[in-house]
Amino acid sequence: MHDSSGDASAATAFSRTEIFAALLLGCVALMMLGLQPVLLGELVNRQRISLEGVGVVAMGEIFALGLGVILAEKVLPLGRLRETAAGASLLLAGVNLLTLLAKGDLACTLVRLLAGLLAAALFWITTMVIVRSAKPDRLAGVFLTLQTAVQAVVALCLARWVMPAFGWQAGFVAVAALSLLPLTVLRWIPLRLGLHAEAVKPSLVSMRGLFALLVPFAQMCAVGTLWAYLDPLGQAAGFTASNAQALVSLVLFMQLVGGSVASMAVRWWRAPATLAVGVVLFVAVTLGMHGLPAGRLVAFAVLCGVFGFGWLFLMPFHIRLAFDVDPQGRVALLVPAAQLLGSAFGPLTASFSVNGDQVGHVPLVASGFALLVGLSLLALRLRVPASTLRPSGAGQE
Numbered sequence: 001m002h003d004s005s006g007d008a009s010a011a012t013a014f015s016r017t018e019i020f021a022a023l024l025l026g027c028v029a030l031m032m033l034g035l036q037p038v039l040l041g042e043l044v045n046r047q048r049i050s051l052e053g054v055g056v057v058a059m060g061e062i063f064a065l066g067l068g069v070i071l072a073e074k075v076l077p078l079g080r081l082r083e084t085a086a087g088a089s090l091l092l093a094g095v096n097l098l099t100l101l102a103k104g105d106l107a108c109t110l111v112r113l114l115a116g117l118l119a120a121a122l123f124w125i126t127t128m129v130i131v132r133s134a135k136p137d138r139l140a141g142v143f144l145t146l147q148t149a150v151q152a153v154v155a156l157c158l159a160r161w162v163m164p165a166f167g168w169q170a171g172f173v174a175v176a177a178l179s180l181l182p183l184t185v186l187r188w189i190p191l192r193l194g195l196h197a198e199a200v201k202p203s204l205v206s207m208r209g210l211f212a213l214l215v216p217f218a219q220m221c222a223v224g225t226l227w228a229y230l231d232p233l234g235q236a237a238g239f240t241a242s243n244a245q246a247l248v249s250l251v252l253f254m255q256l257v258g259g260s261v262a263s264m265a266v267r268w269w270r271a272p273a274t275l276a277v278g279v280v281l282f283v284a285v286t287l288g289m290h291g292l293p294a295g296r297l298v299a300f301a302v303l304c305g306v307f308g309f310g311w312l313f314l315m316p317f318h319i320r321l322a323f324d325v326d327p328q329g330r331v332a333l334l335v336p337a338a339q340l341l342g343s344a345f346g347p348l349t350a351s352f353s354v355n356g357d358q359v360g361h362v363p364l365v366a367s368g369f370a371l372l373v374g375l376s377l378l379a380l381r382l383r384v385p386a387s388t389l390r391p392s393g394a395g396q397e
Contacts, residue, residue, distance in 0.1 A: 025189075027150045034151025060113050085121075089181075138267055141264075220340075223311050315339065349365060
């Protein structure tokens with residue numbers, strides 16, 4: 001039976017150990033993104049960076065990760081993945097330690113930009129394995145859930161035990177040590193990747209490919225906007241500072257639930273229809289947050305839970321949509337970069353709507369990005385025959 005997950009000649013049957021190794025590399029590469037609130041917050045407290053500069057440092061690292069994935073495909077050799085992983089792991093550990101010596105917004109931004117580029121080399125390997133696997137959309141769901149769980153556990157350990165016991169520097173030392181984990185799985189990183197990936201290069205292919213990438217970009221703009229300002233939005237809704245932090249934990253938990261459900265649903269549900277429902281969901285959540293009167297704490301918490309579930313639930317469908325548009329996987333290779341760039345661009349755009357401590361217009365910015373997802377899906381429907389945008393499990397044994 002036909003499988004729209006990807007071109008049959010391009011997909012390969014990776015072993016479980018090869019998949020485990022690739023996913024571990026990705027978890028290490030994206031780990032810092034979940035730790036930024038904890039570690040960058042400490043840099044602000046220690047006056048290593050300013051409060052105004054913390055956003056630049058955080059967004060700079062995310063931008064570097066997204067652009068780095070694209071650059072990695074252009075400059076890194078497909079036949080030397082193990083050497084690439086080893087070199088990137090060692091250098092990333094060193095750069096994480098170098099952060100302890102950086103002082104000032106510019107110096108810290110440059111160091112974290114370098115860290116983002118090095119992490120991108122690891123994430124590129126993960127992306128290549130996921131996209132060229134037999135069931136890339138399902139594996140993407142598994143990876144997203146796994147890396148979110150890793151971020152949550154490491155953040156909890158650092159905030160509750162490591163940093164209170166050994167000082168703020170211990171946080172970056174711990175991250176540097178974890179950056180060396182890829183060295184333990186080098187022998188399991190696939191050697192065969194270069195044999196079947198050489199013919200599959202990232203490409204927009206056509207306007208359809210552009211719209212297929214605009215969907216994850218705009219969706220993650222909306223997600224990143226709400227996530228970056230969740231704490232002040234919570235406090236504006238009436239939560240105390242400590243309770244607003246609890247909302248972050250709620251969102252992380254619902255991400256795990258959403259990612260777990262998506263890893264099963266993505267094989268059977270139509271990507272365009274599911275993502276269109278996601279547009280309605282995000283617009284409802286953002287408008288609800290904007291219009292909710294202060295003091296409606298339970299309602300705001302419910303909106304945060306729906307936001308967390310939708311966040312990770314929809315991301316595997318970005319891969320599914322890319323394969324529907326281009327079964328060879330050329331567009332799908334660019335999806336992770338589009339997601340990362342959107343995660344950085346959204347908060348950057350929303351920052352222009354913030355006036356002092358007033359963040360009331362931020363949900364409206366997120367709503368605008370969600371509507372852009374809807375427009376992109378509509379453009380895709382007009383350019384792609386409906387028969388090609390079908391669930392990947394349909395008609396399979």
